[in-house]
Amino acid sequence: xxxxxxxxxxxxxxxxxxxxxxxxxxxxxxxxxxxxxxxxxxxxxxxxxxxxxxxxxxxxxxxxxxxxxxxxxxxxxxxxxxxxxxxxxxxxxxxxxxxxxxxxxxxxxxxxxxxxxx
Amino acid sequence: xxxxxxxxxxxxxxxxxxxxxxxxxxxxxxxxxxxxxxxxxxxxxxxxxxxxxxxxxxxxxxxxxxxxxxxxxxxxxxxxxxxxxxxxxxxxxxxxxxxxxxxxxxxxx
Numbered sequence: 001x002x003x004x005x006x007x008x009x010x011x012x013x014x015x016x017x018x019x020x021x022x023x024x025x026x027x028x029x030x031x032x033x034x035x036x037x038x039x040x041x042x043x044x045x046x047x048x049x050x051x052x053x054x055x056x057x058x059x060x061x062x063x064x065x066x067x068x069x070x071x072x073x074x075x076x077x078x079x080x081x082x083x084x085x086x087x088x089x090x091x092x093x094x095x096x097x098x099x100x101x102x103x104x105x106x107x108x109x110x111x112x113x114x115x116x117x118x
Numbered sequence: 119x120x121x122x123x124x125x126x127x128x129x130x131x132x133x134x135x136x137x138x139x140x141x142x143x144x145x146x147x148x149x150x151x152x153x154x155x156x157x158x159x160x161x162x163x164x165x166x167x168x169x170x171x172x173x174x175x176x177x178x179x180x181x182x183x184x185x186x187x188x189x190x191x192x193x194x195x196x197x198x199x200x201x202x203x204x205x206x207x208x209x210x211x212x213x214x215x216x217x218x219x220x221x222x223x224x225x226x227x
Contacts, residue, residue, distance in 0.1 A: 031213055042122075042206055042217030043161075050213075058214060090160065096213055106151060106163035107215065 002026050006091050006110035013081045013117045021076040021113050023091030031094045032074040033058075033107065034066065036087040043090060049074055050096070081117045089113045120145050120209045124218035131197040131225045139221045141190040141207035149210040150190045152181050154203045155220070161206065164192075197225045 007022045025032065030051050035043040035058075045058030049068040063085060065077040074093075078085060092107040121144040131137050141150070152164040165174045167183035167190060174181050178201065180193045190207055204222045208215040 033215075040219075042208075042219045043215070044217070045214055048214060059216075092161075094213065104149070104166045104168055106153075106166050108163070109161040111160045 004091055004093055004108050004110035006089075006113050008113060009111065010114045011116070013078075013115065015081060015083065015117060017081050017117075018077070018079050019081070021078075021089055021091075021115075023074045023076065023110060024072050025074075025091075025093040025108070026072065027093060027095070027108065028071060029093035029095045029108070030071070031096050031107075032068065033092040033094075034064070034074070034076045035090045035092065036060065036085075037090060037112075038087050046076065046089075078115075083117050085115065086117045087115060089115060120147060120211050120216040122207060122209045122216050122218040124205075124207055124221050127219060127221060129221055129223045131194065131201070131223060133198060133225055133227050134196050137194045137197060137223075139192040139194075139205055139207075139223075141192070141218055143188045143190075143209040143216075145188075145211075147185075147188075147209035148212065150183050151208040151210065151215065152179075152190070152192055153206045153208065155206065156203050164205075194223075199225045199227075201225055 004025045033048045034046040047066040049055045091110045094107040150167040153161040165181040170185040172183045178195045204220045208217045
């Protein structure tokens with residue numbers, strides 16, 4: 001299994017440009033997440049999805065959009081890149097066994113996308 | 119909103135000695151996670167703790183959870199160089215994780 005795959009690994013954008021960060025998982029996980037990690041900080045949740053067709057905002061959603069048309073894919077869209085969005089972006093997935101209380105499944109993380117906006 | 123605080127933020131360890139990282143969280147958390155991150159790398163899951171009094175061990179690392187005190191600890195026994203990394207704890211509200219700032223561990227001879 002490849003796990004969680006993110007592309008690209010590195011990208012430099014100019015202010016005002018748009019781009020999509022790709023994330024795909026092959027573990028049939030129902031939950032998927034996007035986080036950003038600023039230097040020397042913990043991760044902050046941008047958006048998450050509990051299944052295909054369902055998305056919701058996390059702690060820092062402004063300036064981003066997501067979609068979840070399939071179980072496997074959860075792309076993150078930056079519409080008008082700003083310097084404040086320079087960060088490392090991590091996609092993650094997890095399995096929530098619906099109806100079972102007390103799941104101990106961790107979130108599985110991709111390798112990250114390092115994004116600089118100049 | 120679930121807030122998670124770790125201390126210390128930086129920890130210089132001497133090989134062979136024991137150390138503890140503390141993780142406090144502000145409100146009820148469904149689960150408590152510990153992750154490891156090497157520089158420039160992704161996050162690797164270490165432990166998932168569910169219930170009060172839960173203790174899990176893997177090699178030189180042992181994690182525990184006290185839900186009444188809203189405290190988790192990560193204990194390192196006889197530190198070795200390979201344990202140098204940043205360790206994150208995270209609380210969980212309906213599978214939405216809130217991370218601490220991380221503890222950067224450096225193990226010296």
